[in-house]
Amino acid sequence: LVNSKMLFVFAFQTGHTTGPSLNNDKLYKFAYSAEVYVDRVKASLQKSAGYRISSGVDVNLLWRNPDNDDDQLVKITMKDVQVENVNERPADKNIFKGKSTEKIIGKEYLETLQRPIMVELVRGKIKTFYSYQNEPGFAQNIKRGLASLFQLQLHSGSSREVDISGKCDTTYHVRQNQVTKIKDLDSCEIERKRFTSHNRILDVSTKATSATVYVLEDSFIKSIKAEENFVFALNYRRKTGAKIVSKQRLELKSVQAGTGLIAAKQVAGVIKTLDPNYVAIPLEAEPVKSECKKCPSLSEHWKNIREQMHPDKLSKPDAAKSFLSFIQNIRKATKEEILKIIKSENKELLPQVVDAVTSAQTPESLEAVLEFLDFKDASTFILQERFLYACGFASHPSETLLKSLTEKFKGDVASQEIRETLVIVMGALIRKLCDRDGCKLPAVMEAKRLILNRLEKANKDDNVQMYLLALKNALLPEAIPVLLKYAESGEGPISSLAATALQRYDPSFLTKEVKETMNRIYHQTRKIHEKTVRTTAAAIILNSNPSYMEVKNILLSIGELPMEMNKYMLSMIQDILRFEMPSSKTVRQVLKDMRAHNYDRFSKMGSSSAYTGYITRGPDVSSTYSLDILYSGSGILRRSNMNIRVFDRSTDLHAIQVVLEAQGLESIIAATPDEGEENLDSFAGMSAILFGFQLRPVTFFQGYGDLMSKMLSATGDPMNVVKGLVLLTDFLQEIQLQSGPTASAEFMGGLAIDISGGMEFSLWYRESKTNVKNRVAMFVAGNTEVDSFFVKTGMETTLETETALDFISTVQFSQYPFLVCMQMDRVDSPFRTHMTKYESLPSGRRYTARRGKAATLAGNEYPLHQENSNMCKKVFGAKSDSAGSWF
Numbered sequence: 001l002v003n004s005k006m007l008f009v010f011a012f013q014t015g016h017t018t019g020p021s022l023n024n025d026k027l028y029k030f031a032y033s034a035e036v037y038v039d040r041v042k043a044s045l046q047k048s049a050g051y052r053i054s055s056g057v058d059v060n061l062l063w064r065n066p067d068n069d070d071d072q073l074v075k076i077t078m079k080d081v082q083v084e085n086v087n088e089r090p091a092d093k094n095i096f097k098g099k100s101t102e103k104i105i106g107k108e109y110l111e112t113l114q115r116p117i118m119v120e121l122v123r124g125k126i127k128t129f130y131s132y133q134n135e136p137g138f139a140q141n142i143k144r145g146l147a148s149l150f151q152l153q154l155h156s157g158s159s160r161e162v163d164i165s166g167k168c169d170t171t172y173h174v175r176q177n178q179v180t181k182i183k184d185l186d187s188c189e190i191e192r193k194r195f196t197s198h199n200r201i202l203d204v205s206t207k208a209t210s211a212t213v214y215v216l217e218d219s220f221i222k223s224i225k226a227e228e229n230f231v232f233a234l235n236y237r238r239k240t241g242a243k244i245v246s247k248q249r250l251e252l253k254s255v256q257a258g259t260g261l262i263a264a265k266q267v268a269g270v271i272k273t274l275d276p277n278y279v280a281i282p283l284e285a286e287p288v289k290s291e292c293k294k295c296p297s298l299s300e301h302w303k304n305i306r307e308q309m310h311p312d313k314l315s316k317p318d319a320a321k322s323f324l325s326f327i328q329n330i331r332k333a334t335k336e337e338i339l340k341i342i343k344s345e346n347k348e349l350l351p352q353v354v355d356a357v358t359s360a361q362t363p364e365s366l367e368a369v370l371e372f373l374d375f376k377d378a379s380t381f382i383l384q385e386r387f388l389y390a391c392g393f394a395s396h397p398s399e400t401l402l403k404s405l406t407e408k409f410k411g412d413v414a415s416q417e418i419r420e421t422l423v424i425v426m427g428a429l430i431r432k433l434c435d436r437d438g439c440k441l442p443a444v445m446e447a448k449r450l451i452l453n454r455l456e457k458a459n460k461d462d463n464v465q466m467y468l469l470a471l472k473n474a475l476l477p478e479a480i481p482v483l484l485k486y487a488e489s490g491e492g493p494i495s496s497l498a499a500t501a502l503q504r505y506d507p508s509f510l511t512k513e514v515k516e517t518m519n520r521i522y523h524q525t526r527k528i529h530e531k532t533v534r535t536t537a538a539a540i541i542l543n544s545n546p547s548y549m550e551v552k553n554i555l556l557s558i559g560e561l562p563m564e565m566n567k568y569m570l571s572m573i574q575d576i577l578r579f580e581m582p583s584s585k586t587v588r589q590v591l592k593d594m595r596a597h598n599y600d601r602f603s604k605m606g607s608s609s610a611y612t613g614y615i616t617r618g619p620d621v622s623s624t625y626s627l628d629i630l631y632s633g634s635g636i637l638r639r640s641n642m643n644i645r646v647f648d649r650s651t652d653l654h655a656i657q658v659v660l661e662a663q664g665l666e667s668i669i670a671a672t673p674d675e676g677e678e679n680l681d682s683f684a685g686m687s688a689i690l691f692g693f694q695l696r697p698v699t700f701f702q703g704y705g706d707l708m709s710k711m712l713s714a715t716g717d718p719m720n721v722v723k724g725l726v727l728l729t730d731f732l733q734e735i736q737l738q739s740g741p742t743a744s745a746e747f748m749g750g751l752a753i754d755i756s757g758g759m760e761f762s763l764w765y766r767e768s769k770t771n772v773k774n775r776v777a778m779f780v781a782g783n784t785e786v787d788s789f790f791v792k793t794g795m796e797t798t799l800e801t802e803t804a805l806d807f808i809s810t811v812q813f814s815q816y817p818f819l820v821c822m823q824m825d826r827v828d829s830p831f832r833t834h835m836t837k838y839e840s841l842p843s844g845r846r847y848t849a850r851r852g853k854a855a856t857l858a859g860n861e862y863p864l865h866q867e868n869s870n871m872c873k874k875v876f877g878a879k880s881d882s883a884g885s886w887f
Helices: 101-105 107-113 137-148 267-274 298-309 317-330 335-344 350-360 363-372 378-392 399-410 416-435 442-457 461-474 477-489 492-503 512-523 531-542 548-557 563-578 584-590 704-713 866-884
Strands: 026-039 049-065 068-085 117-122 125-132 157-163 166-175 178-189 204-217 220-234 237-257 278-281 609-617 622-631 637-647 652-663 683-690 698-702 719-736 742-762 767-787 792-812 819-826 829-840 846-857
Touching: 026 137, 026 767, 026 792, 049 267, 049 792, 049 829, 068 101, 068 107, 068 137, 068 267, 101 107, 107 137, 117 137, 117 267, 125 137, 125 157, 137 237, 204 237, 204 719, 204 742, 220 719, 220 742, 220 767, 237 742, 237 767, 237 792, 298 317, 298 335, 298 350, 317 350, 317 719, 317 742, 317 767, 317 792, 335 350, 335 363, 350 363, 350 378, 350 719, 363 399, 378 399, 378 416, 378 719, 399 416, 399 442, 416 442, 416 461, 442 461, 442 477, 461 477, 461 492, 477 492, 477 512, 492 512, 492 531, 512 531, 512 548, 531 548, 531 563, 531 622, 531 637, 548 563, 548 584, 563 584, 563 609, 563 622, 609 866, 622 792, 622 819, 637 767, 637 792, 652 742, 652 767, 683 719, 683 742, 819 866
Parallel strands: none
Antiparallel strands: 026 049, 026 237, 049 068, 068 117, 117 125, 125 278, 157 166, 166 178, 178 204, 204 220, 220 237, 609 622, 622 637, 637 652, 652 683, 683 698, 719 742, 742 767, 767 792, 792 819, 792 829, 829 846
């Protein structure tokens, strides 16, 4: 056994109650190791990638304050440093095989590592850390990690401590011969790059823990074991994730005779006597990043991937993959490098370049794209629109971005459509900045004032609509009274838009005043409203914790409504019950009353419908689709609404909404308009929400003349609503490991998307058809890496998929009730995952281990209600009959 006099003495008598005290004239020899592991979350460490740094450590006391025994200067020296695999590897897979430590680390770095450090310990806490100035950061941080282990207190309690990890909440638990130090890593104040995705479902969950166990023997140190764990998992697929484990061990091996103490009153005098090159430097780690010596320039990288970004390939995973890698490189580039590519690219590929440059979200990329785009020039409309949409999808927008767009909006904008898109995107940025506690930022306050003030002064319907669309994205609580005014008093599309904006608010914002207004609109107590506005008002009431009487009044109204609205409201109620929505309990209570629940009310004819179903139900997230379609009494589409939502236990994401709306088309078939809709202009258009962001609506035709010219020249081709590349998941976290190395976890998800929609009329066959096509390809890449400058280890993981979802609605209005067939189809969807673990040296020597998996998710025609299935049989049966008797 080691003699107790040869150990750190923890004296519990007066004056020595809080920290260790070293014996004079002794040299304490320790064995030290620092290990890192990188792997999948649930994988065994025995197969992980990683490495180990090991060394001897000599510790001796240099000085003790003559006025305070608990104030000591301690010298710590690493000796015989070795670098090796953390797990056994065959010789051909061992990157360190045949290489000396000096070859691996480099002579300068090895000398730095083995140069002593000194720490002043006061009551067990490190008051000052002394080292040579301007030493390489990587080596300095490894020594900081070793020094931080010597910070210890001998009584239970919590405090804010500074060590290599920064200033952190630290808790000590003392029990007999053991002290456990728990560090709350989430509380650490340290400058490190970090950003996350705007929506939690698209983001990455993180968990970080740190524990250090000091084992004592007869109140003396025997060993120190420290472990940190960092876990990362994609919220929408937790199998795609990674973990970093960092371990430190320090074990006393022997105690030998050492040098005597240096006599001095102040520690500064001791340092000056020993070596004036030593200076006090922060114990907190300094940020370091190794440079990539063989990485291609931005231009070279673009040349390698540009073919994958061609418009014809945009619905393929390779396009999304190239998009992500391009963003990563743009984030390292200068403004000049970015501009060089933008200015030299052709018209076909330039929109994709703008998507990537805007999505990079660096000050340099924003400056470059704003310098290139001229909003006074209408000829670059496509590029301006792609830039603005990429801003709307921004994962972590800056105040500078919003300020820049506000300035552009105030200036000259050649295209009215771009002007509308500008303010709509400003609304989306306001919401994202407010969600991150940025509502009081000057640029946000200015943008809010601008939108609300200009809406108040707007006199043209077009202007009112664009500010309402901005508010539909911003979701400001202070905008609710304004939206209520337009919902109840506005005409046609204005009223409908204000109501759908209110529908997007969380039910907690929908006050008594909101519900009273919605009830007045639905029951038409003040004025006649269009069916589209009334049904939206009903949906808001039923989705915001409705009272018994509110539900009862809605049910009693069924039978008194226009025929197709009767059927639609009945479908909505049945959908609430079948899908067990929050208000289903109240609906069931009301249905016990026979006045509300009877055959007459529940047997109304019509073709309108509302239906919700599951696309997927999984352990991480589930997704639903909803299709509702409302017709006019003459059988012409009034509104079709397709929604896809993704949700977990705590939040949801409005992934896609495509609304096709038409009005005033009864004159085409000489039919009578419904009540309140006699004077509506002929109109058809499409509106879309994508990942919570309301896009600028698209108009198919406006006015009878436009309608007739479009019908005569129609090709049946769908109109594009959105096409491009979207950065969905954007997560980066840089980590300072307690053992010294820096680590990073980066997850990016890119979506190549093409949404289009169209409407066709055939007066000859008295048939109309709407078609919404969704083509998407997704690529997700995760890279978790530990970097010690002289060796890197990490894991790359990818997943990719592509699919197509079509929603087709066919209406035959040659008879009443007219025949309606709705179809929602998804094609076969390939799904591939890959994982690569690696260890590499700057020389290029590299070890890799790969795994992959591929599967196909079978295509599916999503079931709607039985009534729809029966109708489809009639529609397609009638078509085949007519085809057979044509001649």
